[in-house]
Structure formats: structure tokens, C-alpha cells
Amino acid sequence: MTGNGTGAGQTLAERILARAGGLEQVTPGQIIDGRVDLAMMHEQGAQTVQPFHDMGASRVWDPDRVVIAIDHWVPASTEGAAVLHRILRQFAKEQGLPHFYDVGNHGICHQILAEHGWVVPGDLAVGTDSHTNMLGAMGAVAAGIGPTEMAAVLALGKLWLKVPPTIHVRVRGSLRKGVYAKDLILRILGEIKTTGATYKAVEFSGPTIERMSMSERFTLCNMTTEMGAKCGMIAPDATTYTFLEKIAKHPMHPLAPDADAHYERVVDIDVDALGPMVACPYSPDNVRPLEEVLPKHVKVDQVFLGSCTNARIDDLREGARILKGHKVAAGVRFIVSPASTSIYKQALDEGLIETFTEAGGVFTNSSCSACFGGNMGILAPGEVCASSSNRNFPGRMGAKNAEIYLLSPAATVAAAIRGELADPREFL
Amino acid sequence: MRDLIEGRVWTLGDDVDTDQIISGKYLTVIDPNELKKHVFEIALPEFAANAQAGDIVIAGVNLGCGSSREHAPQALKAIGVGAVVADSFARIFFRNAINVGIPTIEAPGVRALFEAGDGARIEMGAGRVTNVRTGASVGFPPLPSHLLELLEAGGLVEKVKRELQAGRADTAR
Numbered sequence: 001m002t003g004n005g006t007g008a009g010q011t012l013a014e015r016i017l018a019r020a021g022g023l024e025q026v027t028p029g030q031i032i033d034g035r036v037d038l039a040m041m042h043e044q045g046a047q048t049v050q051p052f053h054d055m056g057a058s059r060v061w062d063p064d065r066v067v068i069a070i071d072h073w074v075p076a077s078t079e080g081a082a083v084l085h086r087i088l089r090q091f092a093k094e095q096g097l098p099h100f101y102d103v104g105n106h107g108i109c110h111q112i113l114a115e116h117g118w119v120v121p122g123d124l125a126v127g128t129d130s131h132t133n134m135l136g137a138m139g140a141v142a143a144g145i146g147p148t149e150m151a152a153v154l155a156l157g158k159l160w161l162k163v164p165p166t167i168h169v170r171v172r173g174s175l176r177k178g179v180y181a182k183d184l185i186l187r188i189l190g191e192i193k194t195t196g197a198t199y200k201a202v203e204f205s206g207p208t209i210e211r212m213s214m215s216e217r218f219t220l221c222n223m224t225t226e227m228g229a230k231c232g233m234i235a236p237d238a239t240t241y242t243f244l245e246k247i248a249k250h251p252m253h254p255l256a257p258d259a260d261a262h263y264e265r266v267v268d269i270d271v272d273a274l275g276p277m278v279a280c281p282y283s284p285d286n287v288r289p290l291e292e293v294l295p296k297h298v299k300v301d302q303v304f305l306g307s308c309t310n311a312r313i314d315d316l317r318e319g320a321r322i323l324k325g326h327k328v329a330a331g332v333r334f335i336v337s338p339a340s341t342s343i344y345k346q347a348l349d350e351g352l353i354e355t356f357t358e359a360g361g362v363f364t365n366s367s368c369s370a371c372f373g374g375n376m377g378i379l380a381p382g383e384v385c386a387s388s389s390n391r392n393f394p395g396r397m398g399a400k401n402a403e404i405y406l407l408s409p410a411a412t413v414a415a416a417i418r419g420e421l422a423d424p425r426e427f428l
Numbered sequence: 429m430r431d432l433i434e435g436r437v438w439t440l441g442d443d444v445d446t447d448q449i450i451s452g453k454y455l456t457v458i459d460p461n462e463l464k465k466h467v468f469e470i471a472l473p474e475f476a477a478n479a480q481a482g483d484i485v486i487a488g489v490n491l492g493c494g495s496s497r498e499h500a501p502q503a504l505k506a507i508g509v510g511a512v513v514a515d516s517f518a519r520i521f522f523r524n525a526i527n528v529g530i531p532t533i534e535a536p537g538v539r540a541l542f543e544a545g546d547g548a549r550i551e552m553g554a555g556r557v558t559n560v561r562t563g564a565s566v567g568f569p570p571l572p573s574h575l576l577e578l579l580e581a582g583g584l585v586e587k588v589k590r591e592l593q594a595g596r597a598d599t600a601r
């Protein structure tokens with residue numbers, strides 16, 4: 001059994017960072033110079049170009065390990081965004097960076113990394129976005145960094161990292177019908193809270209995790225960001241290898257935590273009795289069982305099924321399955337945004353787009369869409385949104401006092417049908 | 429970097445996330461001098477118009493949680509903020525602030541000692557923040573040497589520049 005928290009062995013994060021630092025062993029608190037296996041930039045990468053030149057750097061350390069994926073404003077919806085895109089295109093051209101996922105071949109940056117096999121077991125991956133944590137589901141250390149720091153990575157291929165202590169989250173039991181990976185991660189967030197994993201790694205394991213698809217694992221690791229974590233991760237197994245079999249872009253270094261790994265904290269969760277969960281305004285850790293909130297009849301103005309947390313094909317399928325035969329409630333704007341162009345095409349092939357639009361929803365191009373309040377689907381003062389995304393801080397989707405409820409994709413669709421928060425199990 | 433940093437204090441509460449520091453609608457702005465007009469627009473609306481170089485921001489727990497946007501520390505740097513001190517920081521904000529060259533200090537318990545407008549004195553080497561008005565103070569673990577070096581250099585850009593010039597860069601893979 002892995003990790004009762006008392007041993008002297010290495011956790012998964014420690015194993016990976018030791019490899020990245022060219023060391024046998026590392027201990028939490030130690031500062032290492034880590035070699036980067038993959039560097040990802042989205043629009044914020046435009047802010048990397050100037051510091052890169054200011055540093056006096058001339059060439060990117062390894063163009064084959066750099067991915068640019070624009071996603072926040074695609075196609076550009078403002079002049080400012082258009083300029084960011086142009087800066088990146090020019091930089092890619094000048095530096096000979098071949099892996100640019102531009103308009104037409106685009107998607108949310110983390111989804112692009114995932115579905116093209118850019119991050120593999122054992123990697124140290126960094127991206128200019130806080131939800132880079134999602135890629136830890138590959139059995140990697142994947143962390144968000146700022147653009148100036150990215151400039152240093154592009155110049156040197158390495159960055160300093162403090163080895164984080166690890167929180168071990170062990171999950172057992174079976175998710176019941178109408179309960180999803182999103183409900184589980186909300187449940188865990190309610191316990192660990194938004195600061196509970198600051199500077200730390202979160203490692204998930206247990207029979208429930210072992211049975212999960214990669215998509216579900218991405219959802220879990222994605223929201224370790226909301227706990228403040230440096231990274232969230234799951235040791236690679238057959239599911240990981242099968243997923244990466246044909247798409248891995250570089251060699252894997254499968255690493256596993258030691259059986260006697262030392263964890264700072266162990267959290268045990270049994271999901272047998274878990275029901276749908278909701279994170280109420282204005283914090284992702286303000287989590288309650290959905291059932292407790294339903295009697296308040298929370299009316300919604302907008303519903304968003306999208307974001308890197310939950311807009312993969314399984315999320316859209318489940319949403320469409322619930323929606324089929326129903327209509328979006330009058331007065332509700334229901335926005336569905338697939339996480340990538342390939343998911344868009346799949347949704348098209350499977351007739352899901354038809355289901356969403358027939359019911360009165362709007363199926364958009366793949367992008368971050370309404371998730372961050374800077375592109376589309378922006379909320380007016382006082383409006384309420386049920387969302388499958390990951391953040392509900394004040395002002396996240398527009399007006400400072402607009403309210404965002406974070407839910408599973410199924411529960412967002414239930415809200416779209418009823419016009420207020422509703423239990424998805426009533427539709428299954 | 430000076431060992432002694434003194435300045436007028438602005439206070440913030442707990443869990444001020446990057447959306448409240450620089451709202452999503454300014455994310456396509458990359459000119460720090462433009463960004464600084466909007467910094468803390470949601471959390472502390474009077475800050476942008478009135479903050480002066482050398483002022484010190486003191487916050488509660490988890491300052492800068494949320495997205496990885498460097499716009500927030502960039503804007504603070506453009507204002508010339510002398511230091512940012514908090515009970516605790518979110519990880520990426522801390523890294524970004526240090527990387528752009530702002531003395532960034534985690535001193536648990538600091539927020540309770542200050543009111544807006546107080547004077548603060550920060551001793552970097554000794555690891556102490558003092559309220560000049562009340563005399564109350566709190567200690568903090570001095571920054572590790574590699575971070576002090578970074579601040580010394582004026583931020584990551586200068587540091588890497590020196591490294592590249594010195595030809596010590598390990599660019600081989």
C-alpha cells in the first residue's frame with residue numbers, strides 16, 4: 001500500500017523533481033534547478049517576449065519542447081487580444097517554434113497539451129497558466145509560472161523550484177449515478193480549502209482514482225490549483241499508458257511514489273455516500289452538498305458548460321444526455337464551449353451540437369469562453385451563473401457582485417432546464 | 429536592494445485574488461503604466477489614483493490567489509511599491525512578485541498590526557516588520573539567499589542577463 005505518511009521514502013513529486021534536478025533524492029524545502037521537459041504558453045506568453053529579449057537571450061533552448069496554444073480570446077475578440085496573438089506568431093516565426101496551435105487548430109491550452117501527448121509520465125512541465133496543474137494527471141509535475149519566469153525557462157531550459165511537501169488524498173468507493181469527478185474534487189476542496197495546499201503537491205491515489213478515465217483525472221488535478229497547490233498528480237498506470245500510447249511526444253520516465261513515502265498530511269475520502277456538490281459564491285472552497293442549497297431556489301440567468309475543468313467529450317455527452325427531450329428554461333442563457341477543436345468535431349459527429357442548440361443553448365467555438373470574464377458570456381451586476389468551471393471569486397465572470405455556482409457538467413445542465421439550481425439525478 | 433525598507437501602508441484583507449487585483453477585462457493590456465491605473469480596482473478602489481512610489485502593501489492570508497497573471501505584480505512594480513507583505517501568499521503571486529523584483533515578505537500575523545496609513549519599517553536581513561506608529565512588530569524568516577540574489581539583481585531579467593553574459597548558462601540538454 002502506498003503511503004501511510006510515516007515513512008522515509010519519496011513521494012511522486014519528490015521522485016519527479018529529483019529526476020528534473022539530476023539528483024538521487026530530494027527533501028521538501030530543498031531548492032533545485034529543474035530541467036524543464038515541456039514549456040507551454042498561451043496569450044500571457046506574449047508578456048514573455050520582451051523579458052526574453054531583455055535578458056539578452058537569442059535562441060529558445062529547445063523549440064521541440066515549447067508549445068504555444070492561444071485560448072482566451074479565439075479568434076481575437078478585441079484589438080488587444082489580436083496584438084497578443086500577433087506578438088506570439090511573430091515570436092514563433094522568429095524562433096522557429098513549430099508547435100503553435102493557432103486559430104482553426106486551437107483549444108484550451110491544457111487540453112491541447114493533454115490530447116496531443118505533450119506531457120508524459122516523469123516530466124517537469126511548466127505553463128503560463130495557473131491550471132497547468134491539470135497535466136499532473138499524466139504522472140508529471142506540472143505547474144503554473146509567470147511570463148517573466150517563462151522567459152528564463154525559454155532562455156535556459158530550467159527553473160528553480162522549492163521541493164513541496166505532499167498531501168496524499170486517498171479515495172475509495174464508487175461514485176453513484178449523477179455524481180462525478182467534479183463532485184469529488186469539490187468535496188476535497190471543501191476539506192483542504194483554498195489555502196490548504198499552498199506551496200504543496202497533492203497526490204491522488206486509491207481504488208476510485210484507479211478506475212477513473214484520464215478525463216476524470218484531469219478534472220481532479222485541474223482544481224488542485226484552487227487549493228493553492230504547486231501541482232496535483234496521479235501516478236501513471238495502464239490508463240495513462242494507453243491514453244499516451246500513440247500520442248506521446250517524448251520518452252516517458254514512469255516514476256512511482258515509494259511505498260514508504262513521507263506525506264505531510266493524508267486525507268482519506270470514501271465516495272460511496274457522496275452526492276452532487278456545489279461551490280457557492282464567492283470561493284471555490286465554499287462547498288456544500290447541492291441538496292442543502294436547493295431549497296433556496298437559486299434562480300440562474302446563465303449556465304456555462306465549459307472550461308479546462310469540464311468541457312471534454314464525456315462532459316458534453318453527459319450534458320446532452322440529460323438535456324435531450326428538454327428545453328432550456330425561458331430567460332436562461334445556456335453556453336456550451338468545448339475544450340478543443342477536436343472535441344468540437346467529435347460533438348458535431350455525435351449529434352451533440354444539435355441536441356444543445358435544439359434545446360435553446362448556444363454552442364460556441366472552443367476556447368476559455370465565459371470562464372474568465374474577459375471574452376464572452378460576461379455577467380451583468382447581480383446576475384447568477386451555474387458553471388462547470390473552476391473559479392467563482394468576485395468579478396471572475398464579469399460584474400463584481402455577480403454570483404457563480406460551481407457544479408458538475410450534469411448539474412449545470414439540470415440548472416439550465418429548471419432555470420434554477422437542480423439535482424441532476426432527477427434527469428437520469 | 430536596501431536592507432531597510434520604510435513606507436506608508438495600504439491594507440488589504442484575506443484571499444484577495446488576482447481577479448480583484450487586475451480584473452479579467454484588462455488582461456490584454458501589457459503596458460505596466462496602463463495596468464497600474466487599474467490595480468486593486470475591485471479590492472481597494474482608491475489605491476491606483478493615490479498610491480505613491482515607496483508605499484507598502486500589507487495583506488492578510490493568501491494574497492494573489494487565483495490565476496497566474498503577472499499583470500498584478502507588474503502593475504505594483506510600475507507604481508514603485510516598496511514591498512508587499514502578507515500573512516501568506518499564493519504561490520504564483522509570490523514567485524511573480526519576486527521575479528519582477530518586488531521585495532515580497534511572508535510574515536504571519538503582520539496584517540493584524542497595521543491600519544491603512546500607518547508607517548511600516550521592514551528590516552530584510554534581521555527579518556522584522558515594525559509598525560512605526562504603534563511600535564508593534566513581527567518577525568519573519570529572512571528570504572533564502574537565491575531569492576535575495578534575485579532581488580539584489582533587480583529581478584529575474586537582470587539575473588538571467590548576468591548569467592547569460594557570464595556564459596554560465598547551462599543550455600545543453
Ligand code: SF4
Pocket residue numbers: 071072108109129131306307308309367368371372389390
Ligand atoms: S478555461 Fe478558464 S481556468 Fe481554464 S485556462 Fe481558460 S480561463 Fe483558465
